[in-house]
Amino acid sequence: MTGPISLDLAWQRLLNYATPLASERIPADECCGRYLADDVIAQRSQPSHDLSAMDGYAVSGDEPWSVVGESRAGLPYGASLKSREAVLISTGAHCPAGTDAILIKENAVLDGDMVRSSETPSPGRHIRRQGFDFEYGQTVLSKGIAIGPAQIAVARSAGHRSLSVGRQPTVAIIECGDELVADPQNCPPDRLPASNGAMLAAMAEGCGARIIRIGPVSDEADKLAEAFGNAAAADLVVTSGGASVGDHDLVRPVLLELGAEIDFWKVAIRPGKPLLLARRGAQVILGLPGNPVSSYVTAFLFLLPLIRQMQAANSPLPHAHFLPIATAIEPGGERREFLRGKFGEKGIIPITERDSSALASLSHADVLIDRAIDAPAAKAGMAVPCYIL
Numbered sequence: 001m002t003g004p005i006s007l008d009l010a011w012q013r014l015l016n017y018a019t020p021l022a023s024e025r026i027p028a029d030e031c032c033g034r035y036l037a038d039d040v041i042a043q044r045s046q047p048s049h050d051l052s053a054m055d056g057y058a059v060s061g062d063e064p065w066s067v068v069g070e071s072r073a074g075l076p077y078g079a080s081l082k083s084r085e086a087v088l089i090s091t092g093a094h095c096p097a098g099t100d101a102i103l104i105k106e107n108a109v110l111d112g113d114m115v116r117s118s119e120t121p122s123p124g125r126h127i128r129r130q131g132f133d134f135e136y137g138q139t140v141l142s143k144g145i146a147i148g149p150a151q152i153a154v155a156r157s158a159g160h161r162s163l164s165v166g167r168q169p170t171v172a173i174i175e176c177g178d179e180l181v182a183d184p185q186n187c188p189p190d191r192l193p194a195s196n197g198a199m200l201a202a203m204a205e206g207c208g209a210r211i212i213r214i215g216p217v218s219d220e221a222d223k224l225a226e227a228f229g230n231a232a233a234a235d236l237v238v239t240s241g242g243a244s245v246g247d248h249d250l251v252r253p254v255l256l257e258l259g260a261e262i263d264f265w266k267v268a269i270r271p272g273k274p275l276l277l278a279r280r281g282a283q284v285i286l287g288l289p290g291n292p293v294s295s296y297v298t299a300f301l302f303l304l305p306l307i308r309q310m311q312a313a314n315s316p317l318p319h320a321h322f323l324p325i326a327t328a329i330e331p332g333g334e335r336r337e338f339l340r341g342k343f344g345e346k347g348i349i350p351i352t353e354r355d356s357s358a359l360a361s362l363s364h365a366d367v368l369i370d371r372a373i374d375a376p377a378a379k380a381g382m383a384v385p386c387y388i389l
């Protein structure tokens with residue numbers, strides 16, 4: 001039996017394993033949370049003309065100016081300005097050709113159809129130049145980025161009604177364990193409400209997956225094989241529990257029986273050592289440990305990156321932020337460890353509970369603190385790598 005592999009190696013293998021699914025074109029307005037399958041090229045310049053950034057007067061030459069018309073947003077003044085002419089202008093309206101400056105309304109002194117300034121407007125000030133935001137033909141959004149509200153807005157502004165995005169994977173979640181009951185309000189004293197399936201489904205769905213829930217499945221090889229059969233249509237199958245070395249831990253033996261290729265089993269992290277990556281035909285299989293916190297942490301580190309990668313994300317792994325800790329942390333151990341932490345006024349407060357079954361402490365966590373193997377003790381105030389949950 002080979003030993004656990006490092007997290008970095010496991011991540012490298014994971015990213016080589018899953019390829020992006022086919023792309024699809026959908027309305028830009030429905031793209032929040034999706035990943036771009038192609039670069040987005042501007043079909044127009046923004047702004048398409050020089051625009052006023054303020055309400056006031058577009059003026060040409062020296063004062064006083066005679067007011068010859070109006071330029072409104074969407075209703076431009078049709079002619080050029082001559083020297084000593086002005087038009088009333090609104091924010092977002094075209095500056096007529098010949099505009100030298102914008103006299104803001106607050107500094108305008110009207111006298112019949114003439115206008116003067118109480119403060120001379122500086123040339124070019126308050127004029128948004130054509131194409132200053134982006135130019136026609138420019139790449140405004142790059143392939144592989146996550147689409148959020150700002151990206152939807154820029155795509156529309158660049159003239160796109162629809163966008164090409166990675167297809168969302170179907171993820172089947174199989175919960176294993178004789179002790180698990182589906183209904184938490186009907187749980188005999190010797191059993192346990194199944195909680196990992198719902199937790200993993202919420203995590204995967206939040207990352208864009210379409211979910212199939214299977215189980216809880218009892219610890220019997222034929223039942224687990226049947227569950228894999230029911231998951232045949234999924235792009236990715238995630239199991240929870242039965243990943244370790246116990247007599248009733250059946251995920252690995254059943255997968256071998258079904259002819260799956262196992263890439264790795266066991267990663268040197270805490271929590272979450274018994275973790276399995278396999279492939280069966282085009283289907284990727286991720287076996288997560290049953291302990292609830294291990295399940296959460298390994299889903300965060302492996303399941304969510306797989307889902308992002310399948311949707312064409314260019315940066316699917318979680319990103320660490322260096323944040324100061326409010327209290328000291330003891331030296332790291334022989335596995336890379338992910339400690340729960342929460343936001344506090346003086347920095348991240350490490351949560352002392354480290355048991356991999358302790359869900360209440362997980363529910364208080366805002367971050368996972370990444371502690372390297374044999375990391376030296378960290379004093380209060382030191383910045384440590386954290387993953388925001």
Ligand SMILES: Nc1nc2c(c(=O)[nH]1)N[C@H]1C(S)=C(S)[C@@H](COP(=O)(O)OP(=O)(O)OC[C@H]3O[C@@H](n4cnc5c(N)ncnc54)[C@H](O)[C@@H]3O)O[C@H]1N2
Pocket residue numbers: 175176177179180192193194195196197240241242243244245246249271272273274288289290291292294356357
């Ligand atoms: N001899 C060894 N024993 C164990 C090792 C080891 O290396 N040698 N590793 C330990 C570690 S680390 C972990 S993590 C667990 C993982 O075990 P399994 O993936 O086989 O999980 P189970 O045994 O099925 O369950 C563990 C624990 O979690 C509870 N559980 C399981 N599924 C759910 C669920 N869907 N909802 C809520 N709770 C669940 C289950 O009742 C158990 O208490 O193995 C260690 N053992």
Ligand code: MOO
Pocket residue numbers: 269270271272273274289291294356
């Ligand atoms: O990973 Mo186990 O997750 O250390 O309890």
